[in-house]
Amino acid sequence: MSKLMFVAALLLVSSSRGGSSAAFQLYRRSSSTASAFVFVSRRHQSMASSTSFPVRASLRDLLEGGGNRSSSSMVTDYELKKSPPAQAAVAEKVTEKTLPIKERQTQPAKKSDNSIISISDSYDSGNGEFVSFNIADGEEDYTDVIVHVKIKTDPFTDLENKSHFQSFSFRSSVNFNSPAIRGIFSGKRSIKVKYIVDNAHEASYADAWNGASIFVTKKSTPYDADSWHRTSDTKYEKGVLSWTHVHELEGDSFAYFAYFPPYSYERHLGLIAQCAESKGTRVFSLGQTVLGREIDCVKTGTGPRKCWIIHRQHPGESMASFYAEGLLNRLLALDDKWDSVSEKARELFTFYIVPNINPDGSTNGYLRTNAAGSNLNREWCPSLWSSTSEMYEAPTLYRSPEVYYLLKHMDEAGCDAFLDIHGDEALPFNFLAGSQGMSVWGKRLESLHGAFLASYERANQDMQAKVSYNPDKPNEGMKNICSNQIAERFDCFSATLEMPFKECLGRPAGWGPERARQLGGSVLDALCYVHPHLRDEGDFWEGLPDEDAYVEPSSKY
Numbered sequence: 001m002s003k004l005m006f007v008a009a010l011l012l013v014s015s016s017r018g019g020s021s022a023a024f025q026l027y028r029r030s031s032s033t034a035s036a037f038v039f040v041s042r043r044h045q046s047m048a049s050s051t052s053f054p055v056r057a058s059l060r061d062l063l064e065g066g067g068n069r070s071s072s073s074m075v076t077d078y079e080l081k082k083s084p085p086a087q088a089a090v091a092e093k094v095t096e097k098t099l100p101i102k103e104r105q106t107q108p109a110k111k112s113d114n115s116i117i118s119i120s121d122s123y124d125s126g127n128g129e130f131v132s133f134n135i136a137d138g139e140e141d142y143t144d145v146i147v148h149v150k151i152k153t154d155p156f157t158d159l160e161n162k163s164h165f166q167s168f169s170f171r172s173s174v175n176f177n178s179p180a181i182r183g184i185f186s187g188k189r190s191i192k193v194k195y196i197v198d199n200a201h202e203a204s205y206a207d208a209w210n211g212a213s214i215f216v217t218k219k220s221t222p223y224d225a226d227s228w229h230r231t232s233d234t235k236y237e238k239g240v241l242s243w244t245h246v247h248e249l250e251g252d253s254f255a256y257f258a259y260f261p262p263y264s265y266e267r268h269l270g271l272i273a274q275c276a277e278s279k280g281t282r283v284f285s286l287g288q289t290v291l292g293r294e295i296d297c298v299k300t301g302t303g304p305r306k307c308w309i310i311h312r313q314h315p316g317e318s319m320a321s322f323y324a325e326g327l328l329n330r331l332l333a334l335d336d337k338w339d340s341v342s343e344k345a346r347e348l349f350t351f352y353i354v355p356n357i358n359p360d361g362s363t364n365g366y367l368r369t370n371a372a373g374s375n376l377n378r379e380w381c382p383s384l385w386s387s388t389s390e391m392y393e394a395p396t397l398y399r400s401p402e403v404y405y406l407l408k409h410m411d412e413a414g415c416d417a418f419l420d421i422h423g424d425e426a427l428p429f430n431f432l433a434g435s436q437g438m439s440v441w442g443k444r445l446e447s448l449h450g451a452f453l454a455s456y457e458r459a460n461q462d463m464q465a466k467v468s469y470n471p472d473k474p475n476e477g478m479k480n481i482c483s484n485q486i487a488e489r490f491d492c493f494s495a496t497l498e499m500p501f502k503e504c505l506g507r508p509a510g511w512g513p514e515r516a517r518q519l520g521g522s523v524l525d526a527l528c529y530v531h532p533h534l535r536d537e538g539d540f541w542e543g544l545p546d547e548d549a550y551v552e553p554s555s556k557y
Helices: 003-014 059-063 084-093 265-276 319-331 340-348 359-363 401-413 443-459 482-490 513-533
Strands: 021-027 035-041 117-120 129-135 145-150 169-174 190-197 215-217 235-237 240-248 254-258 281-288 294-300 305-311 349-354 417-424 431-433 493-500
Touching: 117 129, 117 145, 169 190, 169 240, 240 254, 265 281, 265 294, 265 319, 265 359, 281 401, 294 401, 305 319, 305 401, 305 513, 319 340, 319 349, 319 417, 319 493, 319 513, 340 349, 340 513, 349 401, 401 482, 417 482, 417 513, 431 443, 443 493, 443 513, 482 493, 493 513
Parallel strands: 145 190, 305 349, 305 417, 417 493
Antiparallel strands: 021 035, 117 169, 129 145, 169 254, 190 240, 215 254, 235 240, 281 294, 294 349, 431 493
C-alpha cells in the first residue's frame, strides 16, 4: 500500500463520524497475504441513548470509492442489530460486506534459526509457535533435544469473555544449519526430540489432555489423512503436554503433529466440486463468511422430509469434515458404490448438507470461533452477556453471518430432522446430545431420539447411547445453542453429534479420520429408520421394540 493510500484511508475513517474511535489494523497470519482493514468501534449502548448510528467500513471500501457509495449500500449497526426476520430485508441491500474482523494479536514470529528443530504452522489450519529449545542430558526418556512450543489463541470471544485455544497442528523439521547438528550430533543417524506444549494448562479444556494421544505423520503433506497415527507416549503432567519423536538425520527429517489430523479448505473445495457433478444434486452458497468465503450447501434428494446436517461450527473439530465426506460419499455414491440405503434416503428426504459452516476458522487453525471472534454455537438467538445483564444480539450479519444466512435458508425451506456435527475433547466416545432442556421435548422427541440412536448403534459399532453430556433439566436448556434452537424452532428431532479427539473407549483402537468417515456414512441407516415417525402425531412409540427405548445418558463412565 502506498503512503498516500494509507493516509487517505485514515483521513476517511477519522472523518466518517465525530466522536468515534477509529482503529487501523494491518495484519499477516501464517501464509496468508498481508491484509488490511479499518473498522469504527463503538461502545454497546441502548437505542434510547443515541440517535446516530456509526457505520462500519472496510479499507477496501475506502480505497475503492466506498466513501461515495449510496446510502442504500451502507449498513448501520442499528439495522444489523434487528431481529433475524427483520434482517432479511437489510441483507438484500448489502452489496459488499464490511464486517469487523478479529485476528489474533500478531507479533513477529519467534525464530528458530539456531534451534536444532524448526517449527512452522504456515499452512492451512496450522497452529503452533516455537518458544525455545535446549540440549537434553539424555537421562530423561533418552532424549537428545527438548523443544518448547505453544498454541495460539482464537480471537477474543465477547459473549464468553475469553480467548479459546486447544487444537493445534504444526510442522517440525531438523535444522541442518544448526551448529549442534554439525557438532555434538555429527555422526548420528537420528535424534530423539521431546516436544512440550508450555501453555497446555491454560487451554479451554485443559483436563481433557488427560488420556489424549497426539497424532503424527511423516508425509510431505499434512493432508494425507490416512498417513496419521497416534503417538504412544503422550503425557499431561504438571500442566504441560509432551510427547517424543525420533527424527531421522538421513532422508526425510520432518514430521507434522496435530491434536487431530487437519482437513484442508482445498480438500473441502474438491469435495464440493465432486458433489456438484453428481446427478440430481445442486450445490449453492447460503451466503458469505466474515472473510468472504462461500458457505457451501449440498442439496440432494426428492423426499418430502427436510433433513439438515451441518459441520464445523467449531473449526478445530476437524473430524466433523471427515464425517461430512463419508456422508456425502455414500449419499451421492461419489466412489461409484451405490447401495439401497442411500437410494432410499434420497427418496424419503430432501437433504441440505453444509460440510463446513466455518471455513474462516478452520483455515486459520482456530478452536471455536469464526474470524470475528464469535463462537457460532452460541449465536443462534439473542442471549444475555456473561458479564452483564445486557442483551447480546444474535445472529447478526456483522458478527455471525454464517449462522444468520443458514437460519434464514432453514426458515424458508423448513426442517424435519437436524444434526449438528462436532468433536469433543474430553469424553472418549461418539455420542448424541439431545434437546431435553427445550419446551418441545416430550414423549415424541424422546422416542425419536432413542430409536435413532439405537438404529445408529446397530449400523456402526463406534456409536453408543449410555455416555453423553448430562441432559438439561426441563425448560432449562440454552436456546442460543444450535440443536436446541432448531428443536424449539421447528418442533423436530434435533441433536448434536459429538466425536472424540481421543481413542474410542471400549472400541477397537484406531479411531481417526477413516472411522469418522464411516460414521458419517452410517447415519443414513438411522435417518431412514426413524423417517416414518418424524411427524407422526400418534403414539408411535408403543409399537417400537424395547431395544429402541430412550436411554437417559450420563457423562460418568
